[in-house]
Amino acid sequence: MQFFTGKVYFELRPVFDKHPQEQNFIVYGNASAETLWSRYLAAENGDVAGSPKYLFYTTDYPKQSGLLLEKFQVRKAGGGVVFKGEELLVMKRNGIYDIPKGHLDEGETIEECAVREVEEETGVKAEIETLLHQTFHTYIYKKKHVLKHTYWYKMKSTDEEQKLIPQIEEGIETLEWVKINEVKNKVWKNTYKSIKEVFELCGV
Known part of the structure; x- marks a missing residue:
């Protein structure tokens, strides 16, 4: 429940723009779940006048965040920033730079999910070094x-010679190893804010 004290990104899809735009949905302070929900719906429906950050308030976290959570279908997912020496793996999915990730399957741990999704989406076998971050977004x-x-x-990456195999059915168009100091120049203008946060935690 406590995650509502942090940032939640929600997608805004303009009618004539296929690329989603993200806004911050930040919850803290003093308001009911119903108030938060009504403001969230207004933002989802395009009422985004003013600041790009929406600061919604609630002090009773266990109760109000729980009530707000009931409004959503919650899905867990795992993903990874994969390194090979001084390079990291970058994909383009549906025209936007992204990192491999996917939904948790029944009976697996979130770590198993992350490793599996990386291999399914990219062909790369990798092992986990550390948990970097948790993100939340709505759609x-x-x-x-x-x-x-x-x-x-x-x-x-556990194999220096692994062939990159994009999972086409998941909208993945390209895969490439990019030098760490070149990632910002390559992907920053065409990726999600939440993905930038993950990259930055890796020293990008």
């Missing part, structure tokens, strides 16, 4: 409001 899928809770891990 609408089949008319349901979804809150995705993603665990991001720093990983190391």
Whole structure:
């Protein structure tokens, strides 16, 4: 429940723009779950006048964040920033730079999920070094409001000769190893704010 004290990103998809734009949904302070929900819906429906950060307030975290959570279909996911020496793995998914990730399957741990998704989406076998970050973002899928809770891990490629194999059915168009000091110049103008946070934790 406590994650509502931090940042939650929600997608805004302009009618004539296929790329989602992200806004911050930050919760703290003094308001009811119903107030937070109504403001969230207004923002989802395009009422984004003023500051790009939406600061919503609640002091009774256990109760109000729990009530707010009930409004969403919650999905857990795992993903990884994969390193190979001084390079890291970058993908382009549906035209936007991203990092491999995917939903948790029944019966697996979130660590197993992250390793599996990296290999399925990229062909790269990797091992986890450390948990980097947790991000939260919302979107609408089949008319349901979804809150995705993603665990991001720093990983190391276990085979220097692995062939990159993009999972086309997941919208992955390209995969490449990029030198760490070149990532910002390459991907910053065309990626998500939440992904930038994960990259920055890796020293990018």
